[in-house]
Amino acid sequence: MIKQITVISGKGGTGKTTLTAAFASLAGNAIIADCDVDAANLHLLLHPVMTSKLDFYGMKVASIDQNRCSVCGLCRKGCRFGAITENFVIDAHACEGCGVCALVCTQEAIVMKEHKSGEIYRSMTRFGPFVHARLGIGEETGGKLVSMVRKNATEMAALHNTDLIIIDGPPGIGCSVIASISGADLVFIVTEPSVSAIHDLERVIEVAAHFRIKTVVCINRYDINKEKTAYIEEYCRKKDVNVVGKLPLSEIPTKAMLEGKTVIEYKDDSFAGTVQDIWHRVHSGLISE
Amino acid sequence: MRIAIASGKGGTGKTTVSVNLALSLENVQLLDCDVEEPNCNLFLGHPLQKVEDVGIQVPAISKDKCTSCGKCAEACRFNALAVLLTGVILFPKLCHGCGACSIACTKGAISETIQVIGSIERSASHTHGIELYQGVLNIGEPMASPIIRTLKGHIDNSRTVIIDSPPGTSCPVISSITGADYCILVTEPTPFGLHDLMLAVDLVKDLQLPHGVIINRYGTGNDGVEDYCSENSIPVLMKIPYDIRIAQLYSEGTPFVLRMPHWKDRFQDTFRQLQELTGRF
Ligand code: SF4
Ligand code: SF4
Ligand code: SF4
Ligand code: SF4
Numbered sequence: 073m074i075k076q077i078t079v080i081s082g083k084g085g086t087g088k089t090t091l092t093a094a095f096a097s098l099a100g101n102a103i104i105a106d107c108d109v110d111a112a113n114l115h116l117l118l119h120p121v122m123t124s125k126l127d128f129y130g131m132k133v134a135s136i137d138q139n140r141c142s143v144c145g146l147c148r149k150g151c152r153f154g155a156i157t158e159n160f161v162i163d164a165h166a167c168e169g170c171g172v173c174a175l176v177c178t179q180e181a182i183v184m185k186e187h188k189s190g191e192i193y194r195s196m197t198r199f200g201p202f203v204h205a206r207l208g209i210g211e212e213t214g215g216k217l218v219s220m221v222r223k224n225a226t227e228m229a230a231l232h233n234t235d236l237i238i239i240d241g242p243p244g245i246g247c248s249v250i251a252s253i254s255g256a257d258l259v260f261i262v263t264e265p266s267v268s269a270i271h272d273l274e275r276v277i278e279v280a281a282h283f284r285i286k287t288v289v290c291i292n293r294y295d296i297n298k299e300k301t302a303y304i305e306e307y308c309r310k311k312d313v314n315v316v317g318k319l320p321l322s323e324i325p326t327k328a329m330l331e332g333k334t335v336i337e338y339k340d341d342s343f344a345g346t347v348q349d350i351w352h353r354v355h356s357g358l359i360s361e
Numbered sequence: 362m363r364i365a366i367a368s369g370k371g372g373t374g375k376t377t378v379s380v381n382l383a384l385s386l387e388n389v390q391l392l393d394c395d396v397e398e399p400n401c402n403l404f405l406g407h408p409l410q411k412v413e414d415v416g417i418q419v420p421a422i423s424k425d426k427c428t429s430c431g432k433c434a435e436a437c438r439f440n441a442l443a444v445l446l447t448g449v450i451l452f453p454k455l456c457h458g459c460g461a462c463s464i465a466c467t468k469g470a471i472s473e474t475i476q477v478i479g480s481i482e483r484s485a486s487h488t489h490g491i492e493l494y495q496g497v498l499n500i501g502e503p504m505a506s507p508i509i510r511t512l513k514g515h516i517d518n519s520r521t522v523i524i525d526s527p528p529g530t531s532c533p534v535i536s537s538i539t540g541a542d543y544c545i546l547v548t549e550p551t552p553f554g555l556h557d558l559m560l561a562v563d564l565v566k567d568l569q570l571p572h573g574v575i576i577n578r579y580g581t582g583n584d585g586v587e588d589y590c591s592e593n594s595i596p597v598l599m600k601i602p603y604d605i606r607i608a609q610l611y612s613e614g615t616p617f618v619l620r621m622p623h624w625k626d627r628f629q630d631t632f633r634q635l636q637e638l639t640g641r642f
Contacts, residue, residue, distance in 0.1 A: 083398060084528050085372010089553070110529035111370050111557045131438065152418070152459055154510070165535050170459030171438050209564045212532035215503060243371040243528055244397035247503035250454075267614035268376065268400040275398065275500060282501045296605075297612035321608075326581050329552055 074229050075358050076222075078107070078256040080241035080249060081263060082272025087292040088262045090325045091347065092240040093117040093334040096199045098351045102236040104197065105225040106204040107218045107252040109190065114240050117334055120195030120202045126224075128205065128217055130189035131169030134162045140181035147173035147182060165210045190217050192224055201228050215247035222252070236358075245272075245279045253280060258358055259287045260316075265300030273304065277311055287313050288357075290350055294318040317350035319343070362641040363522040365541035365570070368548060369557030371528035374577035374601065375547045377611060379525040380404045381618045383491050385628035390520040393495035394537035395527040396479060396508045404616045407484035407493050415496070415511045416475035417458030417504070422449045426470035436465035454503055478502040481512055492520065509536040521632075530564045538565070542639045544572040545598065550582035555589060562595065571639060575631075578603040596638070598631050 079095070081088040093114060096104045106114040134155070136147070141160055148156040151173050155166035162173075164187070174182040189211040195202045203224045207217055225237050241252040253259050259280045263273040273289070280287040289308050294301040301318065308315050320343075328338035336344050366379045380401055383391045393401040402409065420433070420442070427448055434442040434449065441455035442462060453476055463471040479502060484493040494515050496508040505527065513536070516522055526537035538544055544565045548558040558574065565572040574590050579600040590597050601607070610617045618624045636642055 083372055083400075084370060085549075110531045111560065113370070113553045113556060116552050116556060150460070150464070165532070168457055168459065169438055170457060170461055171436065172459050172461045172464065175436065175461055175464050207531060209530050209560065209567055210532060210535045212506075245500065246397045246498060246505050246533075250501070250503055264612075266612035267403045268398075268611075271400060271403055272398045278500045296608055300612060323581070326551055330583055332552070 076237045076256040077258045078239040078241045079260045082276035083269045084243040086262045086264045089113045094347045097334045097336045103229045104202045105239045108242045109205045109207040118197040122195045124194045126192040128190040132184040133187040146176045150176040215251040218251035261289045264293045265297040288316045291318045293321040363541045365524040365538035365544045367526040369561035385625040390492045392524045396496035396498040399495040409482040410485045412481045414477045415508045416477045418473040419456045419476045420471045421474045423470045432465045433462035436461040479508040505533040544570045549578045550586045555585040573598040575599045577601045
């Protein structure tokens with residue numbers, strides 16, 4: 073059975089990618105997947121060498137043939153996303169590809185066109201195979217691309233005879249987050265003791281609970297505000313969510329990042345040691361199930 | 362003037378900039394468009410009142426009239442409908458509320474009902490002269506854009522409008538920042554920050570929005586961001602130093618201009634710079 077762990081944070085910038093990269097370097101034999109397709113960063117630490125590339129087609133986009141259009145206005149009236157301009161041109165950013173305009177047009181002036189909205193890459197890294205992607209600027213299909221990345225990761229796991237997939241998830245609680253955690257065996261939330269991070273943590277825990285996925289929490293920079301850290305621990309206890317570790321405020325993650333390394337590779341025994349402990353706790357919990 | 366605050370990467374200080382800028386100016390309307398994680402009010406603590414629910418029009422299928430012909434599911438490009446012998450089922454989380462199914466149904470079996478996916482709230486009293494509006498996406502709902510569109514309908518052009526956008530460069534960000542007179546991109550001086558800033562710059566260039574950069578946690582990391590900005594003639598509007606006091610105030614939910622009032626002048630200077638750059642007031 074392949075086990076999948078998704079690292080998320082709700083709020084961005086709490087250290088999610090730093091930890092995912094560290095886990096990747098500790099796991100040994102795992103497939104690594106970057107599902108933060110909107111602002112992918114993991115590759116900056118993993119330095120992947122691409123082995124193959126796949127175009128990603130999201131929703132089709134409407135296109136109006138001006139020669140056939142009789143400017144009757146039906147399409148514009150039917151479009152619920154405000155994607156058709158007064159001159160009957162489609163605003164590709166706003167178009168959700170629902171096809172209503174093409175349905176209502178009596179002149180057959182509208183066709184739905186394939187639209188490349190991103191790319192998926194399979195790569196090799198010093199820690200193992202890596203799947204990542206790039207969503208085109210202003211594209212909507214985050215959730216769908218995330219699912220595609222995960223599908224590729226599962227295929228690669230079979231190919232490489234691996235039973236673990238580590239996923240770097242996106243921020244927030246919407247479409248892409250849901251796509252990145254659904255069917256996962258464990259959601260690993262990285263948070264920090266600040267009012268915003270806590271607010272987002274509470275929402276993210278609810279999302280994971282909504283989809284009935286086992287969840288653990290790691291508190292990063294816990295020493296910035298010890299009261300808030302205590303609050304998080306208490307909150308997690310009430311929600312039956314395990315706090316698997318606390319990391320201090322440290323320059324190590326940034327310093328390691330500047331060298332393109334994971335915190336495990338960067339020479340600092342205490343920080344790396346704590347991360348290692350967290351990983352062992354999480355990993356043994358994952359395989360004992 | 363409408364100022365959008367965006368960032369390619371989350372957690373760089375977008376909300377910090379939005380709130381502190383809002384507190385430094387007069388007659389401000391602050392729109393929190395980060396509907397997945399609306400955090401501005403954690404720093405303002407305004408009592409909020411609900412203005413409206415935001416819903417999408419989803420199909421309701423009449424069992425009596427439906428013949429299970431399957432035309433609705435065929436028309437639905439989001440795979441939100443499945444036709445069984447016994448009738449049609451809707452997967453509400455997949456439905457975009459586009460209306461294609463009701464157009465496609467020739468049996469008159471589909472009417473539409475509103476499914477609430479979130480809400481718009483506003484500050485009941487405007488402490489510090491800020492009128493705050495925020496959108497809230499309900500837990501488990503995937504679609505942020507309808508809420509952002511509704512939220513932006515409340516823009517009051519008689520005020521200085523500050524729009525706190527969601528992170529990233531995808532569709533909800535576009536919904537948030539289009540129509541702004543200027544876009545401030547907040548980043549941090551690290552390789553991650555630079556990488557995501559470059560994506561954000563691509564986006565604002567694509568939308569032809571005038572833009573500049575605020576570097577947060579200045580003093581950590583390296584010079585990559587500054588070098589990039591000067592090479593690409595992007596103005597660096599402000600540098601907020603890495604300062605443990607700012608980090609601690611942030612963790613408590615206190616906007617730092619309230620404790621370090623000289624920063625209000627800095628934000629006002631930045632605002633004047635934007636007025637000059639855009640010719641708007
Ligand atoms: S419905 Fe067809 S004919 Fe009418 S305005 Fe739209 S594209 Fe033109
Ligand atoms: S496909 Fe849908 S969203 Fe796109 S323009 Fe047509 S009606 Fe509007
Ligand atoms: S198109 Fe109308 S009649 Fe046909 S399956 Fe759908 S709801 Fe039923
Ligand atoms: S409203 Fe649109 S998305 Fe929803 S079920 Fe009907 S066709 Fe599908």
